[in-house]
Structures are given as C-alpha cells and as structure tokens.
Amino acid sequence: MFEATVQNRRNRKVEGLFRLLFLWMTCMLILPVALILGVLVYRGGPAISWEFLFTQPLNNMTAGGILPALVGTVWLVVVALIASVPVGVAAALYLSEYAPDNRLTRAINLAIINLAGVPSIVHALFGLGAFVIFFRFGTSILAASLTLAVMTLPVVIVATRESLQTVPLAFREACWNMGATRWQTIRKIVLPNAISGILTGVILEVSRTSGETAPIMFTGAAFFLPFLPQGVLDQTMAMSLHLFVISTQVPDVPEHMPFGVALVLISMVLAMNGISIAFRVYLRGRKKW
Amino acid sequence: MSEVAHAADRRDAAWWIDRVVQILVLAGGLSAIVFIAGIFVFITREGAGFVFDRFDFREFFGSPRWTPTSSHNPTYGALALIAGTASVTGLAMVVSVPFSLGAAIYIGEFATGRVRETLKVLVELLAAIPSVVWGFIGLSIMNPLIIQTFDVPVGLNVLNAGVILGLMAAPIMTTIAEDALKAVPDTYREAAEAMGATRWQVTFKVVLPAARNGLVAATLLGVGRGFGETMAVLMASGHSINLPTSPFDSVRALTATIAAELGETAAGSDHYQALFTLGIFLFLVTFAINFAADVFVRGGQRKRRRRGRRPAASANP
Numbered sequence: 001m002f003e004a005t006v007q008n009r010r011n012r013k014v015e016g017l018f019r020l021l022f023l024w025m026t027c028m029l030i031l032p033v034a035l036i037l038g039v040l041v042y043r044g045g046p047a048i049s050w051e052f053l054f055t056q057p058l059n060n061m062t063a064g065g066i067l068p069a070l071v072g073t074v075w076l077v078v079v080a081l082i083a084s085v086p087v088g089v090a091a092a093l094y095l096s097e098y099a100p101d102n103r104l105t106r107a108i109n110l111a112i113i114n115l116a117g118v119p120s121i122v123h124a125l126f127g128l129g130a131f132v133i134f135f136r137f138g139t140s141i142l143a144a145s146l147t148l149a150v151m152t153l154p155v156v157i158v159a160t161r162e163s164l165q166t167v168p169l170a171f172r173e174a175c176w177n178m179g180a181t182r183w184q185t186i187r188k189i190v191l192p193n194a195i196s197g198i199l200t201g202v203i204l205e206v207s208r209t210s211g212e213t214a215p216i217m218f219t220g221a222a223f224f225l226p227f228l229p230q231g232v233l234d235q236t237m238a239m240s241l242h243l244f245v246i247s248t249q250v251p252d253v254p255e256h257m258p259f260g261v262a263l264v265l266i267s268m269v270l271a272m273n274g275i276s277i278a279f280r281v282y283l284r285g286r287k288k289w
Numbered sequence: 290m291s292e293v294a295h296a297a298d299r300r301d302a303a304w305w306i307d308r309v310v311q312i313l314v315l316a317g318g319l320s321a322i323v324f325i326a327g328i329f330v331f332i333t334r335e336g337a338g339f340v341f342d343r344f345d346f347r348e349f350f351g352s353p354r355w356t357p358t359s360s361h362n363p364t365y366g367a368l369a370l371i372a373g374t375a376s377v378t379g380l381a382m383v384v385s386v387p388f389s390l391g392a393a394i395y396i397g398e399f400a401t402g403r404v405r406e407t408l409k410v411l412v413e414l415l416a417a418i419p420s421v422v423w424g425f426i427g428l429s430i431m432n433p434l435i436i437q438t439f440d441v442p443v444g445l446n447v448l449n450a451g452v453i454l455g456l457m458a459a460p461i462m463t464t465i466a467e468d469a470l471k472a473v474p475d476t477y478r479e480a481a482e483a484m485g486a487t488r489w490q491v492t493f494k495v496v497l498p499a500a501r502n503g504l505v506a507a508t509l510l511g512v513g514r515g516f517g518e519t520m521a522v523l524m525a526s527g528h529s530i531n532l533p534t535s536p537f538d539s540v541r542a543l544t545a546t547i548a549a550e551l552g553e554t555a556a557g558s559d560h561y562q563a564l565f566t567l568g569i570f571l572f573l574v575t576f577a578i579n580f581a582a583d584v585f586v587r588g589g590q591r592k593r594r595r596r597g598r599r600p601a602a603s604a605n606p
Contacts, residue, residue: 011487011490012487014487014489015487015488015489018489018492019395019399019488019489021391022391022392022394022395022399023395023399024391025387025388025391025392025395026391026392026395026396026408028388029388029389029392029412029415029456029459029460029463030408030411030412030415032456033415033418033456036426036430039430040426086317087317087320088317089317090313090314090316090317090318090320091314091317091318091320091321092317093314093317094314094315094317094318095318097314098311098314098315098318099318105318107322108318108319108321108322109583110579110580110583111321111322111324111325112321113579113582113583114325114575114576114579114580115321115324115325117510117513117514117517117575117576117578117579118325118328118517118572118575118576119516119517119518119519119544119571119572119575120420120517120518120519120520120544121517121519121544121547121548121568121571122328122332122517122568122571122572122575123328124547124548124551125331125332125335125547125551125564125565125568126327126328126331126332128335128551129331129332129334129335129565130327130331133335133556134331134334150324150328153320153321153324154321157321181303181304181306181307182307182310182311183303183306183307183310183311184303184307186310207417208417210419211417211418211419211420211421211422212419212420213419213420213421213519213520214420214519214520214544214548217548217551217552218551218552240419240421240520241421243421243422243425244421244424244425244520244524247425247428247429247524248428248524255429258425258429259429262422262425262426265419265421265422266418266419266422269417269418269419270414270417270418272417273413273414273417274414277410277413277414281406
C-alpha cells in the first residue's frame, strides 16, 4: 500500500537538489567573507605587536603605532553610550510597558526604523549642522559622540524592547495584584529580569559605534593628532577614520600598517559581537520560564 | 461616602513617582521622532540657501556635470552621481538578492538544530563588519583581484563596489527575510504537509507566497542600505564622476561625494549648501524606501490577521 511511486522518487530527487542549491547559496555568502578575513589576518597579523598598539604614530603616520586612535575610539564610544543608553532604555520601556496601540506608537516605531535606515553620511551632516554649528560644540568628541548616539539609538531601543518583552506578562500581573504601581513593577520585576538582555544590546551598540566612520569625519575626528584627548571638547583620532586615512590619504604607508589597523578594528568589533551573542545564548539556556 | 473616596485616593509618593517616570519614558519614546525630525530640520537649515536660490530642477536631475569647484561657472548636475549610486546599488542587488533569499530559505526552512543556530550567528557576525573595513577590502584585496582577473587598468569600479556592497547588504537581507519566513504560521506548513507535499513544495507553493510582503520588505531595506552606504562606496568605486557604461567604469556615488568634498568647502558657500542638498535628497529617498518597507510588512501582517491567524512570531504585535 505504501510503495514509492515514480512521482515520489522524483519529488525526493528535486527536494535534494533544492536543498543543495540553498546550502550552496548560504555558503556563498559566508565563505568569501571568511576567505577575506583570512587574508586580513595573514597580511595584518605580522604588523600587530604591543608596540604597534601602544605607541604614537611617527613620520607622518608611516611608522609607529596607533595609540591615539585606540584611545580616541574609547572616548567616542563611552561618551556616546552615556548619551544614548538612558534615552534608548526609556524609549524601549515606553514602547514595551506603556504604549497603547495608537498612531503615536506607530509614528515612534516608524521613526526608529528610519533612524536606523538614514545613511550614515546624512547623520554626519546632521551632526555638523546641529551639534557642531547650532549648539556650538565645535568639532569635538562631544559633537561626534552625540552624532553616533543618535545614529545607534535604534540598536539600544530594539534590543532593550525585545528583552523586556521576553519577561512574561504573568510576572507583571502578579506584581500589580500586590498593589504595586507600574514603575515599582518595572523596577522590581521587569528590569531585573531583562537587564542581561539589555546588556547584550549595549555591547552591540559598542561594536556599532566603534566601527562607524562617516558620522565622525566632520564632527570631531581628526586625521592626525600627536597627543591624546584631554576632555570632551577636544578633537581626537579614531580607529575607523585612521584606517580610511592611512589607506587612502597618506602616501608611502608600508603595506602591513593598514592591514594591521583593519585587523585590530575588525577584531574589536567581532569580539564585541561574539561576546554579545555568547551572552545571549547563555541567558537563553538559563531561563527559568 | 467622602471618607471612602478619601481612603481610595492613593496619590502618595509612589503614585507621583509613577507619574514622573511615565512622563520620562514617554519623552524617551518621543525622542526618536524628535531626532528624525531634527535630522530633516538641521540638514534643511544648512542647505536651504541653495535649495531656494540656486537649485535648478532640470540641472540637478538632468545634467551629469558636477563641477562645484569651477571658479567661473560652477555647475551642480547630480545625474552622474545618481547614476553612480544606482549602478553600484543595482549590481549589489543583482548579486545579493538571490543569494540572500536562498540563504534565508535554507536557514529558515531546511536547516535544523545546531546547524541553523550556527548559520544564524555567522550571518549576524557578517553584518557587524564595519563599512570602512569593507572599503579597505575593496581597495586592497578586490582591486588587484579585478585587475588580474579581467585585465583592466583600474580595479576600483562599479564591479568592485557592487560586489562589496552586495556582501555587506546580504546578511541584513538574509536576517529580515528569515524573520518573514518565520512569521508564516506553522499551521500553513502542517496543512500542506498533511496533503502530501514535500518540503520544497511546501516552501514554494505555501511559505514563499505567504511571506511575499516580508521578502519584498527585506529587499527594499537591502536597497536602502546600498543606497546610503558611504565609506565602502567611497573607497571602492574609483571616484570619477561619469555616467557608467560598463561594470569596469569608475563612478562616484551621492554619499561618497558628500564625504569626499565636505571637508574642503567653506561653511555657507554654494558648494557646501549643495552638498547638504544632496543630503536632503538622500534623506528623502531613504525615508521613502523605509516607509514602503514598513507598509509592506504591515500589509502582510494585516492580511494574515484578517484570516483569523496572528503571525507566529511578530516582534511588535
């Protein structure tokens, strides 16, 4: 009664073919990039040493290290985080805990999608027009970081909202039934259960922020500064812009240097994302509900 | 009576704190709208002078001559820049859309268990590579490769930038497309399988048509990403302003023009304002693309709801 017909066999063959085709397509997305990363490691690896990471650039950036760029990126990321995490978490709390399904909420969601979708160079123009010129911060870490903060706000909002929504509604209801206000519920029940998810979002934002180049080009990052920034109103070098500068703007840079910078930058970013993903997987495994 | 009302009045400190917090988080939510409006206001504010005094619709969209630094007769024709952006984005989409959708189908419908999780993580990591690193890859790895393979004098061209952009946009499109496939309720698949359909029949005849809107949205967001990409296109596309006739021509994209020229202009000059006008154009186009993608996603969800089924995994019901 259950014999394979010609039709069955053909179906199985076609299914196998499609499976292979899609697997091949998936590999074609991943393998070239893996290959490229291999080349980066192979050619940039020899450049990397303690001296490369922790000394000043010399001879018009054709020798020496990348210390000011590394320190500058840390400055930019920290100031951007201070500005965007509170706003992003508040926005996510509103969307997840308070917002009714109305036009305003839809407008906020559309605005978030658009903030993420606006080209980075337009964010740069905004940063220049708003923070550098209108608010008179000048080209400074503050202006650049605020530009980055606006640009990466959607990362925090989306990650935080997702993490808040994984807290079961029953937890909140139990707390409300005890007579707690909304804020008491959020502070004692929702946030403690969601905090690690929010943290993975913040790590993702660090990764995004440290790799961005266009938004900081005209708002606070300098091509070359032989000293470290002293405060938020100073200009600074940054890893991403440094890679752009020594690979396109400066003549006679030995070939291994831009590869070294690219390798350091990409290691930072991928390590950050890796930590965030590992953290998420660990949390999912540990969840009790 | 009034005593009861008084006892029920719980406007104590906790109540007031609750109110204040509610206002604060509302402000946080509104900030997204404020920022997106602020972006438009501030770039318009800087570019307004050009838009009102100098802007010539026919020149801007009809002339390929972008010579803002010419001393006697500066011209601001953006056609070549638009063609540059369009050719690079178009090639990127040709390269990446089929592969992204294929990968999404494999990850969403065929792969299971650990393989699926690993692939998803890999795709997510690919999406994290910064655009300046992609630009550097175009410059230092793709460039010699193209010169060698096709025997052309310059390897920084439409082909280079298109492939780089395709590799950049693919992980994002894959992720969104896979979400769209996941949003198709399992009952659809079960019903088809109960009729004796094989996996690929289920995928082609049931899942893909049901997820069509989401897949269109994924493609649109990929286009938006390509359109707005700056550093990679700046470094890999070769930097010469002309209308491309072959994939081996060098071009200059809208975004790259702003990035390359803004540093050398005096604030408030015609040239400076013209670059902000390009920014306004970019903003409006990407806004339209994102809006369209959102409409498609919503349309898909509404249709499904009308049939009495909620999407299985809607991020924001």
